[in-house]
Amino acid sequence: MSVKIPRYFINDLLFRTNIIDLINTRIKLKKNGKNYQTNCPFHNDKTPSFTVSYEKQFYYCFGCKKHGNAIDFLINYENLTFIESIEELASIHGITIPFQDNTIYEKNNYLKKQKLYSLIDQISKLYQKNIQLNNNAYKYLINRGINKNMIKFFQIGFSSFTWENFSEKLNIKKELEKELLNYKIISTNKNQKKYDPFQGRIIFPIHDINGKTIGFGGRSIRNIFPKYINSSETNIFYKSKQIYGLYQLKKKFFKPEYILVVEGYIDVIMLIQNKINYVVSSLGTSITKEHIKILFRHTDTIIYCYDGDDAGKTASWRALKITLPYISDKKTIKFIILPENEDPDTIIKKEGAKKFQLRIKNSIKMSEFFFKNILNGVDLSSNNDKFYLSIRALPLINLIPSEIIRIYLRQILGRIIGILDDNQFEKFLYEKEQKNKNIQYKQNKRTLMQKLIGLLIQNPNLSNLVVSKKNLENSKIKGISIFLNILKICKTHPNINTGQLLEFYRGSKIINILKTLSIWDHMIIEEKIENMFLDLLKNIHKKNLEIRQKYLISKERIHGLTIYEKQEIWSINKKLKK
Missing domain, CATH: 3.90.580.10 (Zinc finger, CHC2-type domain)
Incomplete structure (x- = not known):
């Protein structure tokens, strides 16, 4: 790199x-x-x-x-x-990145991002002011049951603006207008007149995890098709990575026990208004692996609660299949299946918060949902259907990283089709234990130079103990050049730490070796690290002498030595005897 x-x-x-x-x-x-x-x-x-x-x-x-x-x-x-x-x-x-002169693309891209953040934030504020001025838009939200606190909390707005109105209020120059057209933040009609694509829609600002407004969702309040639209993707807004409501959730709760995933913006808002917390939406798009990774960083349990129609049921099954590679002994998923033609917004209004909390409590576990769907249409009295079931189920089960969960699901599948293997679990535990022992044994075997480099990376202040490099610079020992280079960095930056030191080697051929040594468990108590480092330096010097001694002895047998070389080997022998 x-x-x-x-x-x-x-x-x-x-x-x-x-x-x-x-x-x-x-x-x-x-x-x-x-x-x-x-x-x-x-x-x-x-x-x-x-x-x-x-x-x-x-x-x-x-x-x-x-x-x-x-x-x-x-x-x-x-x-x-x-x-x-x-x-x-x-x-x-709060500092600006000083990109190097030869990285014009990255510098311009970075500056464009900062402009976009600022502009979208300003547009969002205008939308929010406008909701108070537009009676029809405000009434629409109130009629949907959304109260003033939620309007403020989610910064809901409305767009009735022409682009000229925006351009005038935000003092947007023609050059920036071209960029906004490229990003499709604004559009042009048949007459080449610029306009806001969200015009005539309720606006739901979308925030990143740090609270920056990065895009919008828009809901039509008239018969404009489509009913919902999202901002086009920009270099700060990627639909597959953004989750509506996650920023608001994290503001109130550090580590929620679960996160409820619903389809729409209003679903999120209405559930939270009714004290059903931990609710988010994937912007109306299908759940992606990026969404799942993000959600599992913030909770151990994802509960999918899609609409009760056929599309919602299909989305639930698709969500399960996409989530399987991220399920572990600790990370799991559950499902709430709503009645036909109901969604979270309608059901909370009909049943109230207590009954919805009961639905959450009784949500269907992953294994139950998996087999309920996988067995749909299967005739267990037919051997052909049993074979088809195993062919369909096993590849999905094998996507799960956790061996224990895979064994558990295979055992359930085995009972269903009449195949059992009781010794598999014990065999797995034994193999895993032996594998860990072998890995640990290999990791503990280090060369003299690896030990020296490892100690220096983990304790850069040890560089102060190296007074002279004279005995090291002419060394033939493998890895000495790496050690000397690290030593130079440590001496040039006296207060450097391990994290900073490794950053010097990011993208280099040796970074993986250095990272491995940086986490090496050297089993040396802190008080003895300096002595061990000095002993290793002495051993390196000794090894250098032994290499030179071996060379001189070999030369003596074949060609003989000069008087100076004889004096050198005498001196080496004397040093090695100490």
């Missing part, structure tokens, strides 16, 4: 960022000694294996081995690119 942002800026950004604070806004950390711990967000973690070090500005999971600095965390947790993670950190600290 070519560096497109100045190295000094990335270092400064990491220096400004406290990884504890960054992670703690997303996952609740608990102090444990000098480190912080929690259950790992990247795998099914029954006991807290996810450790974050303030001193190293580094996180590491002892279970799945995921690790890295603040940038890595945003890349893995928020599913961001490297550039996007830098933009996120820069936004948190």
Whole structure:
């Protein structure tokens, strides 16, 4: 990866960022000694294996081995690119990224994003003011049962504006207008007149997880087709990644016990108005794997509650199939099947909050929903149908990462079609235990140079113990050049930490080796790390002498030695005897 942002800026950004604070806004950390711990967000973690070090500005999971600095965390947790993670950190600290001169595209793209954020926020505020001025739009919301508090909380607006009205109020220049046309934020009619695509619609602002307005959903209050439209995708708004209501949910609840996924904006608003919390929508589009990853970062249970028509039932089955690869021993899904032709908005008005809470409590478990649907139309008295059932069910079951859940579902399937394998679970547990032992054994075997580099990466301050590099620079030991390069960085940046140090090697050929060494459990108590490091340096020097000694002895047998080489080998022998 070519560096497109100045190295000094990335270092400064990491220096400004406290990884504890960054992670703690997303996952609740608990102090444990000098480190912080929690259950790992990247795998099914029954006991807290996810450790974050303030001193190293580094996180590491002892279970799945995921690790890295603040940038890595945003890349893995928020599913961001490297550039996007830098933009996120820069936004948190309120600083501008100084893109290098040769990265015009990235610089322009970044500036365009900032313009879009600002413009869409201003447009949203105009929409919100307009809802109070337009009697028909306001009445529409009140007639739908949406109260004033919800209108304010979700920042609902209305567009009756012509584009000229917007352009005048926001002082938009012609150059920016062209960009807005490219993004389809505005449109042109047959007469080439510009207009707002949301004109005549109730506006539901869509926010990212940080609360920035990034797009809109629009609902027609007249007979304009289609009934609902969303903003076109831009470089800040991607429908497959955005979830309506998640920002509002996270404002009130850090870690909800479940998240209820519904189809529409008004479904979300009406349920929350009736004290049914933890509700979101996937913008009316089908659920995507990106949505599922995001939702499972914030809860352990997703409950799908789609409309009670055929389309809603089909959407529920599709949601299950897409979610299967993300289900684990800890992460699960459930389903609420509403009566025919009902949706969350209508049912909450008819039944009230208590009965809807009962529907949530009695929501259908994943395994029950899976077999209820997979058995639909299957004749279990027919061997052909049983064969068809296994052919259809097994590939879906095998999508689930958790071996325990796969075994459980296969056992249910086995009972249904009359096949059982009672020894499979015990065999799995034994194989997994042996596999873990083998992995641990391999990980503990380190070369002399790997140990030295590992200690330096984990403790950059050890560089102060290296007074002279004379004995190292001429060394033939494999890996010495890497050690010397790391040593140089540590000495150039006296207060560098592990997270910052690894950032120098992002995209290099050796980054994976260095990351592995950065999480190596060296089993050395803290008080003895310096002594161990010095001993390793001595051993490196000794090994260099042994290599030179071996070379001189070999030369003596074949060609003989000069007087100076004889003196050298005498000196080496003397040093090695000490």
